[in-house]
Amino acid sequence: MTLNVRLRQASRDDPARRSMPSVTTADAAVRASAEELDAVLMRPIRRLLGDRRIVLVPTSVLHSVPWSALPSCRGRPLSxxxxxxxxxxxxxxxxAKGVPHADGSVWVAGPDLRHAEREVRxxxxxxxxxxxxxxxxxxxxxxxxxDCSLLAHIAAHGRFRQDQPLFSAIxxxxxxxxxYDLQRLTRAPRLLVLTACESGLTADRGGDQTFGLASVALRLxxxxxxxxxxxxxxxxxxxxxxxLYTRLAAGDSPAAALAAAQHEHGDFGFVCLGNGF
Structure with missing residues (x-):
């Protein structure tokens, strides 16, 4: 919990964040917090985990933890x-056939984001x-x-509303x-990739009720x-x-591809939500 608060305080509304190479280099306090949370949650079961992949079902504020920042989770496929x-x-x-081609994929760049169009092109x-x-x-x-696509990738500005999570937006x-606009879809994309700030955050409403952009897509x-x-x-x-896409094209699962990509190129707080195996 301390990790999540410190990471978000160090990152949110910080202009320097745009030039930071990764979350893990943000500051020493963040790295120390990651170690603390790892010691409480993961280290006691590390021997049992071995090199296995992990399915996490968090509670409360743990839904918003950037799990790959924890030492026990770095480079490990995790959903x-x-x-x-x-x-x-x-x-x-x-x-099995890699990244969908032709009509199976959709690539979107939003406005006023310097490198978004280059990314999707x-x-x-x-x-x-x-x-x-x-x-x-x-x-x-x-x-x-x-709608009903196999893969959609959206690079855009994003914002999360804790008070009204269905008003979180891209x-x-x-x-x-x-x-709530996603509810107009017949079926959400089979794999949805959002390179948008805080687009993976959800608000916990008890039980298995979470609300946000990602959770709506999973329900759809x-x-x-x-x-x-x-x-x-x-x-x-x-x-x-x-x-990430090089590994997806080679046949890696989304969870495995994301874990390896962040381990190699820097941890940007991305998580694999749903069933990424």
Whole structure:
């Protein structure tokens, strides 16, 4: 809990965050907090874990912990779910054929984010699919294009509302795409990747009831959502994202691909939500 508070205090509304290479280099206090939380939650069971992958079902504020910052979790495939039942209901994202090509993928860049368009254009050039940038990345266009898609990647400004989590939003060309807007989808993308600040945060309402952009997508059919629980530095995260897709294309599961990419290129607070195996 201390880790999460300190990480978010060190990152939120901090202009220097845009040039930080990773969360783990933010400051010594953050690293110390990660060690403290790891000692309480993970170290007692580390021997039992071995090198196994992990399914985490957190409670309360632990939903917003950047788990890959904990020493016991670094480089380890890990999926976070609101409940065991939710995780078991989710259909694993099939990676036998790598990243979906042609009409199976959607790449979106929101406005006023310096490197977002470069990020999605590189991915579109590598994998094909539908590309929405500039004036084309409207709320209606994004929703209609990613409806029932296999993979959707959105690079945009994001904001989380703890008081009204369904008003958490991603900024697009003509305004905000709110959490409740996702309910217009017939089915959410099988794999949803959000390189948007705090887009992986959820508000816990007790039991397995969590609310936020990612949790809505999971309820609407996404197998997994890859999103950050912290502010995301724009340019430094691109290498990590490229490594993520290289591993997905090679057949890694979303959880394994994300764990390896963040371990190699810096921890940006991304978590794999849902069933990422």
């Amino acid at each position: 976070v779910a609101p409940s065991v039942a939710c995780w078991m209901r989710a259909t694993p994202f099939a990676t 590189q991915l579109h050039a590598a994998f094909g699919g539908q590309l929405l940038t500039g004036e084309r990345s409207t709320v209606d266009s994004v929703l209609s294009t990613m 900024e697009l060309a003509d305004g905000s795409l709110y959490g 059919g996404s197998s997994a959502v890859l999103a950050s629980v912290l502010p995301v530095p724009d340019e430094p995260a691109i290498d990590m994202i490229n490594a």
